[in-house]
Amino acid sequence: MTSSYDLAIIGGGPACGPAARRCRQAGWSVAIFESGLLGGVCPHTGCNPKKVLMGPAEAVGMARHLAGKGLTGEPQPDWPAMAAFTRTFIDPVAPWLAEDYRKADIEVIHARAAFTGPNTLRAGNTDIAAKKILLAVGATHRRFDFPGVEHLATSDDFLALQKLPARLVFIGGGFVAFELAHLAAVCGARATILTHGDATLRRFDADAVARLVAATRAMGIAVHTNAPVTRIDKEAHGLCLSVPDLEIAADMVVNAAGRPPHIRGLALDLANVAAGPAGIRVNEFLQSITNPAVYAAGDCLDAPYALTPTADLESRVAAENMLTGNTTPINRTGTPSVLFTQPPLAMAGLTEADCQAQGIAYTKKEYDLSDAFPWQRLGEHPGYSKTLVSPDTDQILGAHILGHAADEIINVVALAMRQGLPAKALRDAIWAYPTCGYYLRYMF
Structure with missing residues (x-):
C-alpha cells in the first residue's frame, strides 16, 4: 500500500501542530505519524503535569515562608489527590487533538515512520511519498550502561506516581533534576541530586545558580557534583547507588540527565539527512543542510533551545519556509x-x-x-x-x-x-x- 502527501510530519508533539494546520490551510494534504500520544511530552509527561503537581507544593512553600507572620499550621500535600487532579489535565489532550486534526482534514497515522529514501517513508505496512517532510520527533531519555541500569526510572515514571516514595535520587544536574527534586522535597520526600560534572544548571548564570543551590540545600535536598553513578544494586529495603566515595540508599532513582534527540530508528542515512549528537542539522530556514525536502522543528533540532515555545515557533517558521521557498529565517531573540x-x-x-x-x-x-x-x-x-x-x-x-x-x-x-x-x-x-x-x- 502506498500513500502520497504534500507534507508528512513525523512526530505529533508541540513542533507538529502549527506546521500541520498552516500547510493544510494552504491547501496541502498533510499526514502526521505518531506512535505515542498526540501532543507529545509537554502535555502528557512534561511541562503540564509537572506544573499541576507544583501547585499544591507552591502553596505549601508559601505557607512555610509565612509561618509566624500571620499564618499558623501548615497545609499538607496529598500526593494521591494531586496525581488524580493532574490526570484531569492529561487525559483529555490526545482525544481533543485527534478530533481537532480530524476537523481540519489532517490525517493521523498511529505509527512510527522511518525513511526509505530522500522523499519516502515507511510506517507499518504503508509506503509514503511526500513532497516535504517535517521531523518533529522531539527528545528522549538519555541512555546509561552502568550495572543495574534496569533499576532506573524516568521522569515520566515520577510524574505518573500514585504514591510518593520516601527516598528519591535524581541523576542529572539540569532542569528536570532540580524541578522534580524540589517538588519531591516540599511534598515530604528525602531528595538527592547527583551530577557527574563539577557544576549544575550550566545554562543559567553562575551567580544565580550558586544562590539557588544554597537554597536547595537549605530545603534539605542533597546536591552532589563530581558524582557519577557507577552502579545500582537492588537490596532488601530498596536500592543502593554507588558513586565515588559514596553510597546512597533510595526507593526510586530517576534518570534526569538531559534529553538527547529522539532520532534513533529514523534511518536518516537513507534520506541523506545530516545529524549529530545534538540533533538534526538545519540552515536558518530550518531546512536540512543535506536534503532540501526535509525540515525539522522542536527538540530534535541541533539548536540553542529545547523548549515548548521554541518548538511552536520553529514549527510556524518551518511551515512558512516550506510554503514560500525559504523566505523566513528563524529568529529566537528574546527566548x-x-x-x-x-x-x-x-x-x-x-x-x-x-x-x-x-x-x-x-x-x-x-x-x-x-x-x-x-x-x-x-x-x-x-x-x-x-x-x-x-x-x-x-x-x-x-x-x-x-x-x-x-x-x-x-x-x-x-x-x-x-x-x-x-x-x-x-x-x-x-x-x-x-x-x-x-x-x-x-x-x-
Whole structure:
C-alpha cells in the first residue's frame, strides 16, 4: 500500500501542530505519524503535569515562608489527590487533538515512520511519498550502561506516581533534576541530586545558580557534583547507588540527565539527512543542510533551545519556509527559559560568561530582591537579579532573575528584547505598585 502527501510530519508533539494546520490551510494534504500520544511530552509527561503537581507544593512553600507572620499550621500535600487532579489535565489532550486534526482534514497515522529514501517513508505496512517532510520527533531519555541500569526510572515514571516514595535520587544536574527534586522535597520526600560534572544548571548564570543551590540545600535536598553513578544494586529495603566515595540508599532513582534527540530508528542515512549528537542539522530556514525536502522543528533540532515555545515557533517558521521557498529565517531573540524550582530561576539572553567569552562589552547591575517589599511581604529568600546591558546602545543583552514571580517577570524582559526596546524603556515604564514587576525599574 502506498500513500502520497504534500507534507508528512513525523512526530505529533508541540513542533507538529502549527506546521500541520498552516500547510493544510494552504491547501496541502498533510499526514502526521505518531506512535505515542498526540501532543507529545509537554502535555502528557512534561511541562503540564509537572506544573499541576507544583501547585499544591507552591502553596505549601508559601505557607512555610509565612509561618509566624500571620499564618499558623501548615497545609499538607496529598500526593494521591494531586496525581488524580493532574490526570484531569492529561487525559483529555490526545482525544481533543485527534478530533481537532480530524476537523481540519489532517490525517493521523498511529505509527512510527522511518525513511526509505530522500522523499519516502515507511510506517507499518504503508509506503509514503511526500513532497516535504517535517521531523518533529522531539527528545528522549538519555541512555546509561552502568550495572543495574534496569533499576532506573524516568521522569515520566515520577510524574505518573500514585504514591510518593520516601527516598528519591535524581541523576542529572539540569532542569528536570532540580524541578522534580524540589517538588519531591516540599511534598515530604528525602531528595538527592547527583551530577557527574563539577557544576549544575550550566545554562543559567553562575551567580544565580550558586544562590539557588544554597537554597536547595537549605530545603534539605542533597546536591552532589563530581558524582557519577557507577552502579545500582537492588537490596532488601530498596536500592543502593554507588558513586565515588559514596553510597546512597533510595526507593526510586530517576534518570534526569538531559534529553538527547529522539532520532534513533529514523534511518536518516537513507534520506541523506545530516545529524549529530545534538540533533538534526538545519540552515536558518530550518531546512536540512543535506536534503532540501526535509525540515525539522522542536527538540530534535541541533539548536540553542529545547523548549515548548521554541518548538511552536520553529514549527510556524518551518511551515512558512516550506510554503514560500525559504523566505523566513528563524529568529529566537528574546527566548525566556524558566527553572520551576522554589523559588523559580528565569533567564533571557546571554549570561555574563557568554559576554566574556564572545568579547561583548556589557554593564552589569545586580539587585537583592529579598530586600524589596513584594518579596519581604512573603517572607521569601532568596531573591536576586542580574542584568546585562550594552553600554553603547542600551540594548538588553541578558537578564537573570531568581525569586517569586521570576517566571512571569522574565516574559516582560523577553518581550523588550524581542522588540528591540532599550533598557531605558523598562526603567521609564509606569508599573503597578506594589507588584514584583514594579521592581524592573530597579533591575536595569
